[in-house]
Amino acid sequence: MSTTTKSPATRPPAAPPPRRRRSSLASSWSGSDLRPALLFVAPATIGFLVFYVWPAIRGTYYSFTDFKVLSAPNWVGTENYQRLVEDELVWNAFGVTLQYVVINIGAQTVISLGLAVLMHRLTRSMMIRGALLMPYLVANVVVALAWFWMLDYQIGIVNVLLDTVGIDRVAFFGDSAWAIPTIAMINVWRHMGYTALLIFAGLQTIPPHLYEAAALDGSGEVRSFFKITMPLLRPVLAMVLVITVTGSFQIFDTVAVTTAGGPVNATRVVYYYIFELAFSRFEFGYASAISVVLFLVLASVAFAQIKLLRAGESDLS
Amino acid sequence: MAVLPAAADAVTVRPRRTPRTRISLGRSLAWLFMLGSLLVTLFPFYWMLRTALSNTRALASSSESMLPADFTLGAFERVLGLATTAEAIAQGGSGASVNFWLYLKNSLIVATTTTVGQVFFCAMAAYAFARLTWPGRDQLFFAFITALMIPPIFTTLPNFVLIRDLGLLDTYLGIVLPGLLMTPFSVFFLRQFFLGIPREIEEAAMIDGAGRFRVFLTIILPMSAAPVSTLALLTYITSWNDYFWPLLVGKAESVRVLTVALGIFRSQTPQGSPDWAGLMAATLIAALPILVLYAFLGRRIVNSIGFSGIK
Numbered sequence: 001m002s003t004t005t006k007s008p009a010t011r012p013p014a015a016p017p018p019r020r021r022r023s024s025l026a027s028s029w030s031g032s033d034l035r036p037a038l039l040f041v042a043p044a045t046i047g048f049l050v051f052y053v054w055p056a057i058r059g060t061y062y063s064f065t066d067f068k069v070l071s072a073p074n075w076v077g078t079e080n081y082q083r084l085v086e087d088e089l090v091w092n093a094f095g096v097t098l099q100y101v102v103i104n105i106g107a108q109t110v111i112s113l114g115l116a117v118l119m120h121r122l123t124r125s126m127m128i129r130g131a132l133l134m135p136y137l138v139a140n141v142v143v144a145l146a147w148f149w150m151l152d153y154q155i156g157i158v159n160v161l162l163d164t165v166g167i168d169r170v171a172f173f174g175d176s177a178w179a180i181p182t183i184a185m186i187n188v189w190r191h192m193g194y195t196a197l198l199i200f201a202g203l204q205t206i207p208p209h210l211y212e213a214a215a216l217d218g219s220g221e222v223r224s225f226f227k228i229t230m231p232l233l234r235p236v237l238a239m240v241l242v243i244t245v246t247g248s249f250q251i252f253d254t255v256a257v258t259t260a261g262g263p264v265n266a267t268r269v270v271y272y273y274i275f276e277l278a279f280s281r282f283e284f285g286y287a288s289a290i291s292v293v294l295f296l297v298l299a300s301v302a303f304a305q306i307k308l309l310r311a312g313e314s315d316l317s
Numbered sequence: 318m319a320v321l322p323a324a325a326d327a328v329t330v331r332p333r334r335t336p337r338t339r340i341s342l343g344r345s346l347a348w349l350f351m352l353g354s355l356l357v358t359l360f361p362f363y364w365m366l367r368t369a370l371s372n373t374r375a376l377a378s379s380s381e382s383m384l385p386a387d388f389t390l391g392a393f394e395r396v397l398g399l400a401t402t403a404e405a406i407a408q409g410g411s412g413a414s415v416n417f418w419l420y421l422k423n424s425l426i427v428a429t430t431t432t433v434g435q436v437f438f439c440a441m442a443a444y445a446f447a448r449l450t451w452p453g454r455d456q457l458f459f460a461f462i463t464a465l466m467i468p469p470i471f472t473t474l475p476n477f478v479l480i481r482d483l484g485l486l487d488t489y490l491g492i493v494l495p496g497l498l499m500t501p502f503s504v505f506f507l508r509q510f511f512l513g514i515p516r517e518i519e520e521a522a523m524i525d526g527a528g529r530f531r532v533f534l535t536i537i538l539p540m541s542a543a544p545v546s547t548l549a550l551l552t553y554i555t556s557w558n559d560y561f562w563p564l565l566v567g568k569a570e571s572v573r574v575l576t577v578a579l580g581i582f583r584s585q586t587p588q589g590s591p592d593w594a595g596l597m598a599a600t601l602i603a604a605l606p607i608l609v610l611y612a613f614l615g616r617r618i619v620n621s622i623g624f625s626g627i628k
Contacts, residue, residue: 033449036529040449041457044442047498052464055475062475069478111354118351122344128351130615132358137607137618139558141576142600145583146361149368149593155380157364164381193358197622221343250468253560257580271470278474279565291470298468 062288069282080289090290092265093273094297096180100269101248103184108244111192113237116199117225129200132193140190140253147186148173148258173259176266183254183267195244202236203229238309242302249298270294369393369598373409376593392594396582396602410592417602419570420578424603426489427563427574428556431496436549439503440541444533446504447511448519458508465501469561477565487569496556503548510544511537547621550614554607575603 063080065073084090119129135143150156151172159169172182206229214224252271255261261268261276268276270290278287367385368376375387391408394400398416400408445451446458476495485491514537522532538545560576567573573581582599586592611618 033529034451037445037449037451037454040441040445040529040533043438044461044499044504045457047438047495048461048464048501050479051476051495051498052467052472052501053460055472055479056467058475058478059471069481114350115354118347122347122351126616126619128355129619130611131355133615133619133622134362134608134611135358137554137558137611138604139560139576139579139607141558141560141579142604143361145579145596145600146365148583149597150361150364152593155377155593157380160380189357189361192354194622197619201622246468250470253576256560256564257583274470274474275561278477284474284478288474291468291474295468295471299466302466 059288060292062285063292064289065285067285067288069284073285076285080286081293083286084289084293089265089268089273093268093270093290096265096267097249097251097269097271100180100184100251101245103181104187104248104251105241105245107185108188108192108195109237109241111188112195112199115192115196116203117229119196119200120203121221129193129197133197134193135190136194138190140187141257143186143190144254144257147182147189151182174263176263179259179263179266183251183258186254187248187251191244195240198240198243199233199236202233202240205236206232234309238305241309242305245305246298246302249294249301365597365601365604368593369601371594373590373592373594374407376409392592392598393602395592395595396599405595408594409590410595415578415582415595415599417575417578417599420573420575421602421606423489423567423572424557424575425606427492428553430489430493431556432549432553434493434497435500435503435552436545438498439500439548440507440538440545441533442499442504443507443511444537447508448514448516448537449529458504461499461501461504465505473562473565480566486566487572488567489572492563492567492572492574495562500552503552506548507541507544510541514540543617547617550610550618551621553610554618557607579603 062073064075064077066076066079067073115132151158153159153169153171153174158172162169170178172178210228210232211224214228219227250271251269252275255267255269255272256275259267261272271294274287274290274294277283277290367383369392370385370388370390372387372389372391379386389408391400391404392410395405395408395410396415396417398418400410442461446454480486480491480494483491485494518536518540519532522536523529527535558576559574560580563574563577564580568577568581579596579599583591583596586596
C-alpha cells in the first residue's frame, strides 16, 4: 500500500505513466488482459502451430501425394489409400500390432491390477512402489537390450535356467511364433509397475469405510474385490486402458533394436513399417497414408473404449 | 450412520466367522506374489550389472554363474573409449571406436535444453490460461488439449521434412526444437496447479506496481515450485529416453544421444559373438543418470503418478 500512495506524491500528478498503470490495473479486474496474455502464450502457441497443427495438415496432404522427400510432391488422389488396401504387408503390420496389443494389454492389466490391489490392501511401503516403478524410468532401448541379452538362445540366463530345469531352449526372438509374445512381455515388464501405480491412485479414491463395513458384514477379501473394488474402479480402469492401449499400438523402440521386423515379417509392426517406408524407401506419401489410417484406428479404438466402459461416469455417488 | 448398527449386529451374530487361518494363507500368497514381482522387476538390473562387470570371452563358459564372469572393468573402459583396440578385442569387444562420454554429453545437452525450454514456456502459457482473461482463451486451450490425442507418428514425418528443409538435420537444435516450446500435456499439467493459487496474493503484488511478468516470475513460479519441479523431472526423463525422433534427425556421431548410440552399437556387434559385456556396460551408462535422479527424487516421481495420472 505504501508504494502506491508514495509514487503519485513524488511525481507530478498529471504525468502519464502512473495513469497508464492505473488504467491497465483496472482493466485486469474488469475484463481483458489481452496484451500480456498474448505475450505469455506466444512461445507455446508458435510451438503448437509449427510442430502440431501445421504437420498434421501437411501429413494429411502428403497422404494424397507421391512425395518422395527428394522431389516435390505431386497430387495423386486416393492412390495411396487404394494401394494400402491391397498391400499385404499393411494387413500383416496391423495384424501383428493387434496381436502385440492384445497380449501386452491383457497381461499387463491383470498383473497391474493385482499389484495395485496388493499395494492397497497389503502395504504402504514407498520402497516397494519405488522399486516396481524402476523399469518404467529406463529407456525402451535399454530395456530391450537387457532382455535381448537375458533371452539369448545360447548363453542368456533365461535359456540357461530353462535348460537346467529340463525344458527345451526357446529362440525367443528368432522363432516367428515367439517373437511378438516375447516383445509384448518385455514391455509388460517395463510398464506393469507404472500401470499398477495409476490403478493404485484410483483405488485410493474408494472410501475405506466401504471395506470396513463389508468386512464387518462378513465379506472376505475376494468378495470385496468383486463387489466393491471392481465396480468403483471402473472409470479409472477405463481411462488407464485408453492410455495404455493407445500407447501400446505405437510399439517401435523394442522392435527396432531387437528383431528389426523379423524373422521374415513376424514383428513388422505398423510403426516400424511406416518407419521403413519413409526412411529406407523414401515413400513419404505412402507412409503418410498409413499413419493417417493408424490415427483413425487409434481414435476409433479410444472412442469405443470410452463408450463401452462408460469412462466418464462413476458409480460412486 | 445406518451402517454402524448393522455392523455391530454382524459381529455379535457371527463371531465364529473370523477366518484367521484363511486370511493368513491368503496373505502369504499375496506376499508371495508381491515378492515374486519385485524379484522379476529387479533381477534384470542386477543381471545388467553382473554382465557389465564380466569379461565377454568368459561369459559363455560361466553362463549360469550369478557372479561376474572373470571380473573386470574392461567393458566400461571399452565403451567409454578408454581402452586400446587390442585390449578391447582381447576382452571380446569389436574393436570399433565407441565413445559413450560423447553420447552422454549429447544426451545431457538435449534433455536439459528441452526441459528448461519446455517447462518455462509451458508455465508462461499455463499462467495465461489459468489467470488472465482474454477473448479466445478457452478455444485455444481446447485446441491444445485436442492435440493430446494426435499420435506422434502423424506429426513426426512432416516434422522431419520441416527440420530437413530448415537445414537442421544432425544439429542439437533439430533434435530439441519440436519439444522446446510446448507439449500439450505440460501446459495442461501446470494450468491445473496455477488455477489453485489464491488470486489475492497476485492482486496485492500488482497494487504494489509489479507487472504481469514480474508477478509470474517472483510469485507464481516460486509458489508452484513442487509441481513445476515434478514436471521438469518427468520431462527430463521422457526426453532422456526418447529414441524415435533423435534416430530420425540426429544420427551423426557429433550429436548422437545415448539411446540412438545404443541402437547403433547393438547393430554393429558381430552376429556370431556379440560383445555382451560392452553392450550391458553401455546400457547401464544410459540408464544410470536416471536411476541416480530416481534414488534422490523417487518419492516425488512416485507421488506425481498419483495426481498427474497421465504421462
